[in-house]
Amino acid sequence: MMNILLLMFTAILVENFIFAKFYGCCPFLGVSEKPDTALGMGMAVTFVMTVSGGVTWFVYRFLLEPFHLEYLKTVAFILVIAALVQFIEMFLRRFVPALYSALGIYLPLITTNCAVLSSALLIVQNNYNFIEAVAFGFSAALGFTLAITVFAGLRARMNAADPPRAFKGFPLTLIAAGLLAMAFSCFSGVHL
C-alpha cells in the first residue's frame, strides 16, 4: 500500500509529466486558455490514461510477451489507445452526455496525446504489476491535470496584464511555462 502511495506522489509531483518529463506539452499550451476548458482536458486525459494504463498492461503481458513481440509495443499501444478513446467517446455520448459535451473536442484529441502513450510505455519499462499500472496511469494524469489547471489560472491572470507588445500572447505564455517548470523542479530534490 505504502509503495503505491509513494508511486502516486512521485508521478504527480516529483516526476510531473509536463514539468519534469515534458510529455503532453501540446495540449498543455493549446488548451490552457481558460481554467474550465483546461480542467475538462485534464479530466478527459485522466479518464483515458487510467483505463489505457490497465488495458495496455493486459495487452503487453498476455499478448506481446508470450509471443516475444515486445519490440512492437509502440504500435500495439497506439492501436489500443485509439480504439479505447473511440469506445469511451461513444460510451460517454450515450450514457453520460453531460460529461461528453463538457469534454467535447478534447476527447478525440487525446488519441494523439503523447502523455497517454508514454505512460503506457513507462508502465512496461518499470515492470509494474496491474494495480501499480492503473495507479501510475491515474496519478500521472492527475499530475497533468494539476499542471494544466494551474497554468490556465496563470494565463487568465496574464490576460489582464499589459506586457510590452513583443511579449504579448504566446511569448509570455512560454516564459510563464518555463517559470512554472522551474517552480516544480524543486520537487526533484525529494527522494522517496
Add this chain to the structure above:
Amino acid sequence: MKPTDVLIPVLIFAGMGILFGVILAVAARVFAVKKDARAEQIAEVLPGANCGGCGFSGCAAFAEAVVRGDAPANGCRAGGAACAAKIGEILGMEVTAATPVRAIVRCSGGAGHANLKYHYEGAADCLAAERMSGGDKMCATGCIGLGTCVAACRYDALHIVEGQAVVDADKCVGCGACASVCPKHLIELIPADAKYCVMCRSPEPGALTRKQCSAGCIGCKICEKQCPTGAISVNGCIAAIDYTKCTSCGACAAKCPRKIIREL
C-alpha cells in the same frame, strides 16, 4: 529467420485490428444516440454554408439549438425570410423573419486616398500585414486591402476594388464572417435597407486624419447639426449613424464636406 517470425505478428495485429473494429462497430450500434428528426429536417433547409453568422459552429449545430429552443428560428441570417418560414413549418409555429442585415466596409481609403507609411511586400493577407506595425496605411483604421475578408466570404459578396474591400449588397447575406476576420474591425453589419453610411472609422482628430487620408472623417459635426432626427452623433471625431432613428432623408450626406457619408 523462420516465416512464423513474420506471420505471427501480422496475424496478431490483424486480429487486434479486426477485434477492435468489431467492438467499435457493435458499440456504435449499441450506443447510438437518437437524434431529433426535426434537427435533420431543419439542417436540410438551411443554406449549408456553415458560415457561423448565427453564432453556432455550423448549420447542424444551429439546427439542434433551434430544436432545443436555444436559438431563435429566424436566427439564420444567410437563409433569410424564406428559410425562417420553412423552419417554422417544420416546428409547426409562426416565425417572422429577422431584420435583414448586410455587411459594409467602413473605409474610403482606396484609390490612393489613404497615404502609405511604407511599402508592404509580404504575404497577401491582412492579418500578416497587420503584424507589420498595423499595415501599410498611415491611418490605423484604414482598409489594408489584401482581401482576408474576401477569402472569408462564402457568398462571393466581397471584392477588392481599387485597393480596398467593397461589399456587393446584392450578394451579401449578412452572416458576418468577414467582420470577424477583419483585423481592423472595419466591417460592420447594418440594416439591409439602410440608405446612408459613414464610410470611415478613424477616431483621430481632424488635422491628423487629413494628413493620413484625403477621404477621412474629420469630426466637423456638420452632419450632427444637419440631422433632423438626432440619429447622428460624433464621438471622438468620428460620426456614427443610429439606424433606429435614421429616416434616410440624406441631409447629412448632402452637407458632408469630406463626402464620407454616402448614399449606398
